[in-house]
Every structure is written in structure tokens, then in C-alpha cells.
């Protein structure tokens with residue numbers, strides 16, 4: 001039995017040599033020290049041993065058991081240690097490598113231009129108001145004095161949601177909502193998304209406008225000119241030339257389209273200004289008495305002016321972008337430049 005005990009220890013020691021995982025060590029432990037393990041098998045024959053030898057053999061058995069347990073524990077700890085060192089080696093961080101910058105978002109160029117426009121008008125006391133993008137024909141057309149047969153009402157330009165409901169074709173609907181809800185005086189700026197059934201390099205079926213309007217008593221066209229001059233100077237340059245061209249909108253009278261001197265050729269004529277030396281940037285005019293009438297004001301009680309700016313157009317001019325679709329393709333290479 002003594003030889004068997006010593007051989008057992010020898011066997012475990014040998015087996016541990018070819019073991020590489022903690023799990024395998026545990027299997028050996030069960031095989032040799034478990035309830036049905038080799039050691040138990042050996043000790044079961046203790047009853048056949050002469051009585052006087054039992055204490056000595058018993059001691060030896062205990063000693064062997066402890067030694068074997070020690071071997072197993074030792075190997076287990078060793079494997080664990082090696083594993084840890086391997087991990088440390090593999091997951092080592094090279095702190096001398098340059099850091100990776102977090103990817104930071106940027107404002108969309110249209111957001112930048114819109115904010116810039118808002119800031120200029122807030123400086124002149126305008127408050128920002130929003131209106132619905134899906135609206136009744138009344139607010140988008142009827143109350144704005146669009147005659148029933150006006151071409152802008154044609155299915156070609158307008159997205160109809162229902163017989164009497166449209167995707168707004170301009171932000172001028174906010175004029176009507178605001179006037180119906182309030183009593184003058186007020187000055188309001190209404191940025192927002194608008195929709196027209198139109199698409200090429202300079203037209204998008206969805207685009208953005210900023211509407212501005214001021215209603216009070218004795219408002220003059222000169223005041224409109226002054227406000228728009230401040231706007232253009234702030235957005236483009238302090239010495240930008242301005243030109244008011246007579247134009248037509250059903251909801252303003254008189255109406256004008258406003259051009260700035262082309263800042264690319266300084267008036268000499270180039271591709272961007274189609275050789276005219278001027279760039280059209282907005283529509284404006286004195287609010288038509290019919291509009292006041294349709295919102296329930298006495299038609300002679302108030303005067304006011306309104307203007308509408310296409311944000312994409314301004315952004316394209318400011319940043320030298322030649323295709324409106326770039327704004328909506330969400331190509332990071334484009335967007336990251338702003």
C-alpha cells in the first residue's frame with residue numbers, strides 16, 4: 001500500500017506536466033482525490049492492513065493526500081498566472097501611440113445659415129415663430145390673395161395632401177397664422193421647410209425659407225429697405241451693393257425682388273451671376289390690404305412689410321456650392337467642410 005500511495009503521487013505529478021488548463025487540473029483532482037478517486041480506492045483496503053501498521057500508513061496517506069492537493073493547487077495557480085500574463089501581454093496598451101480623436105458632429109450648412117439669419121433679425125427685435133408645414137389652402141394661398149386661377153396653385157408646383165390641404169409652398173402661411181392670432185404691432189421671423197414639385201441642380205422638392213414680416217401703423221417701404229440692407233450687409237459684406245427690382249407677389253404691393261452685387265466678379269459678370277453682375281436673393285414688399293382684410297383687420301388700420309429668403313440659395317452663394325442636392329445627400333465628406 002505504501003508503494004501504491006507513493007506511485008499515486010508520482011502519477012499525479014507526471015500527469016500535471018501535460019496539463020494546460022485549470023479545467024484539466026480539476027479533472028485530475030476528481031480522478032485522484034475525489035470520492036470515487038484513486039486515493040479513496042487505496043484507502044478502502046486499509047481494513048486488510050495489519051492493525052499495527054495502520055497508524056503509519058494512515059499518516060502517510062494523509063501526507064500524500066496533502067502533497068497531491070498541493071501539487072494540484074500549485075499547477076492550477078501557475079496556469080492561472082500564465083494566463084494572466086498572456087492577457088497582459090496581448091492587451092497591452094501602447095500609450096506612446098497618438099490618440100484617436102472622437103468623431104465630432106458639425107452643424108449642417110443650412111442650420112448655420114439659418115442661425116446666422118435669425119441672429120441678424122433678432123438684433124432688430126424680430127421674434128422667431130414657426131408654422132405648420134401641412135396647411136389648409138386658405139393659409140398657403142387664399143388668404144394671401146392668390147386668385148383662384150393663379151399658376152402657383154397649379155398641381156405642378158404644389159403637393160396636395162387632400163382637396164383643401166397642401167404641403168406649404170412657402171413660409172408666407174405663417175403671416176396669416178400670426179396675423180389671425182395677434183394684434184399688431186409685431187415683427188416676426190419664421191424659418192422653416194417648404195415644398196414644391198420641382199427638382200434640378202438648383203431646385204429641391206423640399207427646401208427652406210425664412211419669412212420676415214412687420215405690421216404696425218405707418219410702416220414705410222424705406223423701413224423695409226433699411227431692414228433688408230442691414231440683413232445683406234451682415235450676411236455678405238458691409239459694402240455689398242443692393243438693388244430693388246419691381247416684381248409681383250399676390251400678397252404684397254408694391255413688390256420687389258432684391259439683388260446683391262455679385263461678390264464673385266464684383267459686378268463684372270461671371271457664370272454664377274449669369275453675366276448680370278447681380279444675384280437675386282429674396283422677394284419682398286408691402287403687405288397687400290387684401291391680406292389684412294382676409295385675417296380680419298380693417299384694411300386701412302395697419303401697414304406692414306414682408307420678405308422671404310431662400311436659405312439654400314443663400315448657403316449656395318455663401319459657400320460656393322453649385323448643386324442643391326448636396327445639402328440633402330448627407331455625404332459626410334461634404335458636411336464635414338462646414
Ligand code: PHE
Pocket residue numbers: 169170171172211249252283284285306307308309
Ligand atoms: N413667398 C414668396 C416666395 O416663396 C417670397 C415672399 C415672401 C415675397 C414675402 C414677398 C414677401 O417666393
